[in-house]
Amino acid sequence: MRAVVFENYQSFPVLKDVPRPVPGPGEVLLRVAGAGACHSDVAVYRDFAEGQPGAQTPGFVLGHESSGWVEEVGAGVEGLEIGGAYLVYGPVGCHRCAACAAGADTLCRNAATNPYMAIGLGRDGGMAEYVTAPARNLVPLGDADPVAAAPLADAALTPYHAIKTALPQLAGGGRFALVVGLGGLGQIAVQILRALTGATVIATDMKEEAMRTAEAAGAVVVPAGPGQVERIREITGGRGVDAAFDVVGASPTIATCAASMAQGGRLIVIGIDGGPYEWSFFTAPYESTISNTYWGTIPDLHEVVEMYRAGQIVPEIERFALDDALEAYRRLEAGELSGRAVVVPHGN
Structure with missing residues (x-):
């Protein structure tokens, strides 16, 4: 089968033929409907060197935002419909610890000894014709479009989880939320905030087109800059x-958020640019918090899919054939995409 493979550190991926995967016990083989191209993929193949925190050992198939139709099931798998459409929860923990038992594989207590981080991050992902995943990692899509749903696995799940943790700060009247960065995740964050809270959503970016999209979704926009x-x-x-x-x-961007916070406010860093921030008791708003977040849980993803099926989350996507997947990554790196690039291996 054809697949987009990360072969070497700090090298552009390649499109090549690889063996079609076989589902192991407890796993499912999916015929890939769509696979989202994410900036995290770019960080994996472009930024990290061997041994750095976050580096993933090559080679493997990229694609940690995947959806597909069940093609085959491994030993012990029951209750999944052959041909049914599912969204893939990417993180894969040990499946034994308390965090994994709650579906929070991102907080796996045995992460340091796990063989990989996620499907598409250390383990072969969905930027291919077929992908395998643990049956527990599949969320049913019903009759919803699985191609447009692919980015939900990260571009919606990640901001959804972050927003849920901040709901206490946003409960009540006269509340304000700020979204900095209006790419794929930021645009969906605006939609989720509008659906889950009554807060006034302020959104900011350097791109005029991105701000107009957020404004159409109900945000008050502020251009980046002085x-x-x-x-x-x-x-x-x-x-x-x-x-x-x-x-x-x-x-x-962290400094902008911190300087914009109210007393008792909360700043959650979702992006992984890795910039440091200097905190001071005398400049931080009293009783405010700064935290980060990483992806979300399996229960979160079920809730995200329900919002998608209800029309509360509408990802903006641009479809690419598998043969054009490398062009999708080139355009992603160049900042030439307005929506999420979704690779469709089996036709549009």
């Missing part, structure tokens, strides 16, 4: 935002 924090505080009546979501994670 006066940005002052404008955000003006919108909030000078108080600041109750929850800020940094979908970039660079030092300047």
Whole structure:
């Protein structure tokens, strides 16, 4: 079968023929419907060197946002419909610890000894004609479009989990939320905030087109650049935002969020740019918190799919044939995509 493979550190992936996978006990073989191209993939093949924290050992098939139709089941798998459409939960933990028992594989207590991080991150992913996954990692899509659903596995799950942790800050009237970075995750974050809270959503980015999309979804937009924090505080009546979501994670964006927070507010860094931030008791709003988040849980993904099926989450996607997958990654790196690139191995 054809697949997009990460072969070497700090090298562009290749499109090549690889053996079709075989599902092991407790696993399922999916005929891939769609696979989202994510900036995390770019970090894997472009940024990390051997031995660095977060580096994944090559080679493996990329694609940690995947959906597909059940083609074959391994030993011990029951209750899944052959031909049924499912979304793949990417993280794979030990399946034995308390965190994994709750479906929070991202918090697996045995992560240091697990052979890989996730499907598409250390283990062969969905940027191919077929992919295998543990049966427990599949979330049914019913009659919903599985191609458009593929990005939900990360681009929706990650902001959804972050937003859920900040709901106490956003409960009640007169609340404000800030989203910094309006790529695929940021746009969906705006939609989720609008669906789950009554907060005024402020969104900011450097791209005019991205801000117009967020504005159409109900956000109040503020251009990045000089006066940005002052404008955000003006919108909030000078108080600041109750929850800020940094979908970039660079030092300047973290600083913008921190400077925009209200007392008792919460800043959650979602993006993995890795920028440092210097905290000070005398400049941080009193009783505010700064935290990060990583992906989400299997129960979270079930809830995300329900929001998708209800029309509350509508991913903007651009479809690519498998033969054009490398072009999708090139355009992703160049910042030429307005929506999520989804590779469709078996036709549009």
